[in-house]
């Protein structure tokens with residue numbers, strides 16, 4: 169999605185629980201042979217939506233906004249939100265005082281945060297009566313339903329809430345400009361997290377603990393060995409080249425200084441993402457994930473927050489921020505830091 173004009177990013181925050189669980193803290197049977205991360209952020213009690221509220225409060229305070237000013241509150245997640253029949257978007261809106269905003273849950277698994285930012289930007293550009301949006305995410309991958317270190321291939325999971333504030337107000341003085349978000353999908357891969365399982369009448373009916381490795385293996389064994397890797401390579405290439413073209417940038421543009429990687433297992437980054445990124449752009453890869461884990465739907469927003477928090481962009485510089493989720497969907501946002509004169 170190209171924005172006709174850039175959208176102002178007024179704040180981007182991530183709220184991480186203080187505890188960082190190291191692999192050797194995990195009981196032996198559940199300890200990963202090849203952890204791929206130094207540690208994962210673990211919430212001892214707060215749910216995904218509660219983490220999102222904390223991130224949202226920080227974002228509103230940072231921008232000097234009130235929840236009542238928001239026209240939109242979009243919320244994305246990938247895992248269980250704590251209640252069985254419930255709208256977490258409405259909960260986050262209520263806790264942030266966003267009582268006149270449109271609360272909308274956006275579901276695209278771990279790419280949901282990127283989908284929500286993209287959808288909010290399109291909505292803001294399409295509705296002149298709606299100028300301010302908060303995009304939140306929240307995920308907690310707790311036992312007993314989920315094994316954060318060993319439940320999946322390619323990623324281990326950390327807990328976080330995130331929030332991004334977008335504005336189309338003419339007088340906005342943003343922290344970043346959002347120029348575009350490109351997204352590509354491969355629905356033929358949806359069965360990677362369904363496998364051979366029949367549809368069941370209630371959550372965890374077949375297995376008390378989610379087993380993504382089992383469904384992925386059931387899917388992969390039907391295909392040639394490198395089938396997924398070939399698609400991944402093609403789609404990541406497509407999403408990066410589309411984002412660059414939509415933002416009128418080339419991969420070797422000197423102002424394009426960073427590319428933020430998704431918070432995936434180090435083997436996935438080394439084997440798939442880093443070599444590809446090096447072919448497509450001279451921007452320096454940035455990996456914020458080694459002591460947080462993959463943050464569910466929050467990787468893209470947390471990437472924006474860490475770009476800002478670590479002051480990695482000089483005025484006028486651009487960054488790409490990557491995100492991916494099962495389904496599969498890949499997104500690439502293009503942002504820049506405003507010039508000093510803006």
Ligand SMILES: CC(C)(COP(=O)(O)OP(=O)(O)OC[C@H]1O[C@@H](n2cnc3c(N)ncnc32)[C@H](O)[C@@H]1OP(=O)(O)O)[C@@H](O)C(=O)NCCC(=O)NCCSC(=O)CC(=O)O
Nearest residue numbers: 246277278321322323385388389391392393396492493494
């Ligand atoms: C493609 C991968 C499954 C490959 O995993 P590995 O690198 O560990 O590779 P691997 O070769 O060991 O394969 C994993 C297991 O599958 C088996 N396997 C693989 N291909 C096979 C085949 N053709 N026939 C039979 N078995 C096969 C292997 O033997 C192994 O089993 P065994 O283990 O028994 O030896 C993984 O890299 C992956 O899932 N990548 C995607 C990550 C990602 O982008 N995720 C999206 C965001 S997070 C997310 O996903 C959450 C969300 O969106 O909500």
